[in-house]
Amino acid sequence: MTIVEKQLLYPVAASLFAVIGAACDVRTRRIPNVLTGPALLFGLVLHGVLDGWRGAGTALAAGLICGVIFLLFYIAGGMGAGDVKLILAVGTIAGLSNITYLLILTAITGGLMGVGLALLRGKLKETLFNVSTITKHHGEVGLKPHPELNVRNTATLRLPYGLAIAAGAVVTLYLHGVQR
Template sequence: MTSHAVVLQGYTAMVALCAAVMDVRTRRIPNWFTLSSLVGAFLLQVMLGGLHALLLSFAAAAIAGSLFAVMFLAGGMGGGDVKLIAAIAAGIGLADTGALLMCTVLCGGALAVCMMVRHGRVVESFRNTGRIMLHHYENGLEPHPELNVRNRRNLRLPYAVAITAGTLLTISLEKVGK
């Protein structure tokens, strides 16, 4: 593993951990943090790997951000999560963005199950999942009128924790694979 990869992984892990702390404490990931993290990832990529690395970093951010933007449009996650995954993908790089997305989704699912059990809302959550799926089948990406991230009565997941777990898992898997 090159020293460039170590620097990028360290930066990305630090960004993810800071975001998780902010999300747990305030339930928000501020724009100043996500946007400066994205710019920082782009700057590191170009300084360490040149223009080619920067272009791959842009592609990684666009892919990850676009996929999470679909969930945002559907009312399933906040905009800070979308910007955070784009910044993390920019730091991780295009080659590991697929693993990042898979690990993050798996960690998010595990965290969601833990929260449902902890709050005693397993049956209600599965029922609501069916309602949401039916709603989106009939209405496309329009957020469900009640079951969306903006409704404070709903059980809400600090998704930066899942993104952080997915990031750290991706970094760990990359080190094992090399």
């Protein structure tokens, strides 16, 4: 397998698992372990087979970097555990050379989706006020979740973040895989 083929295979596989995770998230508001566990193992095995132990190690590092970043948002009450497990698995499959694109594009698409959802629901002003409140809260108390404005409160606007992860993975595939 050539380097170009490998550079394309990693984001294609990551996108496939991310899109399946997003579909589950939209439909059930859950991203099942039966998807994320095998996806993580698939990423480790894929990189191990194609790039040896070093490849498996860097894939694991990529997944852990993505997972730790999202774990901070989970601890702060901003997302569910399924989102953390999905980005960990998708990051492992995408590999170290793709995670910068993956993380930045996921954040951008997640922000745009959040603004779009707030506009659709007529709650943009309320959402911006809530973002300000949450930012102030975390500046004062660290990662402790806000007592009302957190992912467990069903009254707040909720975005299935698996969609943003999938969008980030697909755009990464396009920019970093297909374009090369």
